[in-house]
Amino acid sequence: MPELPEVETVCRRLRPFVSGKTIANVEVLDAKIIRGHEPEIWKQQLLDETIQDVERRGKFILFKLTNGYLVSHLRMEGKFFPHDEMVNPVKHTHVVFTFTDGTTLHYNDVRKFGTMELKTNDDLYVTPPLSLLALEPFDSGVTAETLHTRLKRMNVRAIKTALLDQSIFVGLGNIYVDETLFRAGVHPTRPSASLSLDEVRLVHQEAVAVLTEAIERGGSTIRSYTNPDGASGTYQETLYVYGQTGEPCKRCGRPIEKMKLGGRGTHYCPHCQQ
């Protein structure tokens, strides 16, 4: 489900809700979500911790604690729901945090792909998964030149596959990578090393624009994504190619096509993306 814009939307909602709150209890209803520690140990480490802030790194949510960080990844279907009081868990609720003020935070995840892991301050950025990420896409260190160099090194990989690789470029997922390539006029199967610097410039510019616009619209709701308040995003209303198979291209009017690339459904306009 969530790519960078959805995760950013979730973080912005959770930040004011949990910041300054102290964890009074944690119920782990499905241990599969917890990584790195036995659930009981994990829980003990969280008790009495105060959440200082909520940060985002790539598609990860970072709860900054008094000691260390709780790192969460929503994968396909993970969702956090804040509540002002105790609420009964529902079918796919796997973790429930209760704060000392009586408010609660539920983690729901239909497919149980999501993860939560505790990290020390020292380990956070120097151990996986965060150590594997490229810089944030909005970081001034990410330029067309640096991206061009990295894509050159990938020589034969399809540009779409390379852009989905979070160690190459952070934040794009299957929706936004298809949108980025359409807007840049680049065919998804193009070998990454074959892109000129000017083409990479365009790809970079469109990637940042797509992510920025999607954040402004609260992300995309295609089938199941909602923000922590249960509301949908609106970026899906502006999509050029994702999920538009057979629909006329908004630029040239010819039908959008869909193919399989690297195991992912890939939407593109064969006329606008050569």
Added chain:
DNA sequence: AGCACTGTTTACAT
């Protein structure tokens, strides 16, 4: 009914 598909990542085979 059964199979293919799904906003992600990674473990494992080649």
Added chain:
DNA sequence: TATGTAAACAGTGC
């Protein structure tokens, strides 16, 4: 080493 595939899981739609 690097790249492609399968797997983690549940639900939906054809």
